[in-house]
Amino acid sequence: MDYYGTYPLKPSIIRGYKPPFPNSQNCPPPSNQLLPLNPSLKLGYWELLSPALVGAAGALFLSLFSDSGDVTERCEDRLFKLAIVWYGIGATVSVSFAVTNLLANHKAPSEQLLYPIAGALVSIILLFGAEFLLLYRFFPSSFKGDVGDDVWTQFFSFIYLSITTLATADLGDILPANITARALIATEITFNLFIIASAIQILLSSK
Template sequence: MDQNRTQIPRYYPYYGVPPLNPSIIRGYKPSLPNAPNCVPPAKQNVPLNTTIDLDYWRSLSPALIGAGGAIFLSLFSGNDRLIKRFEGPLFKLTIVGYSIFATIAISSCISDIVTDSKTPHDHLVYPIGGALVSIILLFAADYLLLYRFFPESFKGDVGDDFWTQLFSFIYLSITSIATGNLGDIMPANLTARALIATEIAFYLFTMATGIQLLLAQRIK
C-alpha cells in the first residue's frame, strides 16, 4: 500500500466518501442511516383567516329575524282590524320580551367569543361589530313597530312617511346604544322606556366585556 496515500477514516466506508467540495456537486446528500425514521421538523399551522363559526350566526339570528319581522308588521299598521287584534298589553309585552331574549342571545355569544379568544384580539372587531349592528337594527325596528301601532309611545318629530320614520328610529337606536340621546325623540310610555333601557344595558355589557379583555391583555 502506498504510504503517501491519505488513509480513509473508519467512518467513511459507512457513510460514503464525501467530495472535496460539496458545493461543486449539486444535489449531493450524504446517505444517513435509518433516514426514513427521521422525524421532519414540525410546522406550526397558523390559520390565515379567522372564520366565524355557525353558532355565531345562530346567536345573531333572533335579532336579525326580529328586525325583519318588526319592519314587515309595521307595513300593516294602517289595517284597523289588525290594530284591534294587536292592541293591548300582550302585544307590547311580546315586543319587550322578544327584544330581551334576542339581547341575551347576542350577549352570550359575545361572552363566549371573548372568553375563547387569544392574543392578538384584532379578530374580535368583526364579530362584536356585527352584534352591535344587529342590536341597532332590532331596536330600531321595534321602536318603529311600537310607534306605528301606538303613536303616543314617542314624543318628537319622527316624520310622516314610513321610510322617514325608519331612519328616525335608526337614529334613535344609535344614540340610545351610545347613551348619548339628544332628547329630540323621547319615550312616552313604559314599553318604550323598557326597550331603550334594554338596549343601553346591552351596550354597557359590551363595554364592560371589552374593557375587561383589554385589561387582561395588558396584564399579560
C-alpha cells in the same frame, strides 16, 4: 429419608384456591361508554345573532304591511306591547351570549374580535330601531319628537334613536312617552353597559 425442602403443591387440591388470573371465559365483557342523556347544545355566533336579525326583519315587515287596527283587534294592546318588550329582551340576551362566547373562546389577537362585536352591535341597532318603528306605527303616542311623516323617514329616525341610545343614552330630541318605549330603551342601554364591560375585559387581557 426425611425431605426438608418445599413440597410442590398442586393448586387444584387446595380447597378454596382461586387462580390469580381468571380465564377469559369468566371475565365480564367490557362495559360500553355511557353517552350523556342530555347532550349540551352549543350554538354558534350566527345562530345566537339570528333572533335579533329575524326580529328586526319581522318588525319592519309588520310596520310596512300590517294594519295596526287589524292586529290590535286580534290581541289586546297590552299583550302586543309585552310581546315586543319580551322579544327584545330575549334577542338581546341571545346576542349577549354570542359576545360572551367570543370572549371565552378566542385565542387569536384581540384585534380580530372587532368585526364580530361590531356585528353584534349592528344587529341590536337594527332590532331596536325596527321595534321602535313598530311601536310608533301601532301606537303613535309612544314617542315624542319629530320622527318624520313617511315610514322610511320614521325608520331612519328610529335607527338614529337606537344608535344614540347605545352611544350616549339618547340625545333628548326623540323621547319615550310610555312604559313600553322606556322598557325597550332601558334594555338597549343595558346591552350598551355589557359591551362597555366586555371592551374593558379585552383591554385588560391584551396587556
